[in-house]
Amino acid sequence: MTNTPVLELHQLEVQLVPDERLRLIGRPAKHRAARFAGAQDRDAFVAGRLALQQFAASLLDVEPHQLLPDYRCPLCGSGQDHGRPGFMLDGGPAPIALSASQASGWVLLAGVVHPQGGLRLGVDLEATDRAAFAGFDDVVLTENEKRYLASTPETLRHEQRTRLWARKEAWLKMTGEGLRNDPSDLDVLGRHGVQDLGTVGGRTLPEGLVAALAVG
DSSP, rough: HHHHHHEEEEEESSSSOOHHHGGGGGGHHHHHHTSSHHHHHHHHHHHHHHHHHHHHHHHTTSOOOGGGEEOOOOOOEEEEESBOEEETTEEOOOSSSEEEEETEEEEEEEEEEESSOOOEEEEEEEEETTTTTTTHHHHOOOOOEEEEEEEEHHGGHHHHHHHHHHHHHHHHHHHHHHGSSOOGGGOOOOTTTEEEEEEETTTTOTTTEEEEEEEE
């Protein structure tokens, strides 16, 4: 066995999902989908959940309908519509570590079957203009990261801001802390266990997207 994550990047097919496929995402996610105000956002959410389930099934060599979604939140417990993704298989937790992230009609997936030593994963996919708003640096970046950003060419700063944000999101997904912790307290420059992703499965990321992977 290996703890090297399998990574896949897919362009989402956002369309009305038949009821028989919608059942695959589980009741909590169906209820969450129903709360979306916009149909496009709702369908993108459902498409992402289905893509992750298909991905997990392919890694486990089972059919998607055999996997029962079981998302776990450190605060809320199991069976949630949010939190760390996971699935039940044959009455027990499926032996797989997973993470997923969506942006601009794409979904980034990461998985390890039979993870060793309590392995955890976090991935994040972001549009490069995600961090292009006033006040971002003060809310999100450490002082060290601000100095780093100031040293980069001005034309690259929006992209570099977003790369830092993607690293933080990936790390906080991996640890399970999420944004309950202040991101400006987390320095991701040179942090062991988190890295930028320029390619996924030998494929260069589409223009306008950046991604990061955290493993720990």
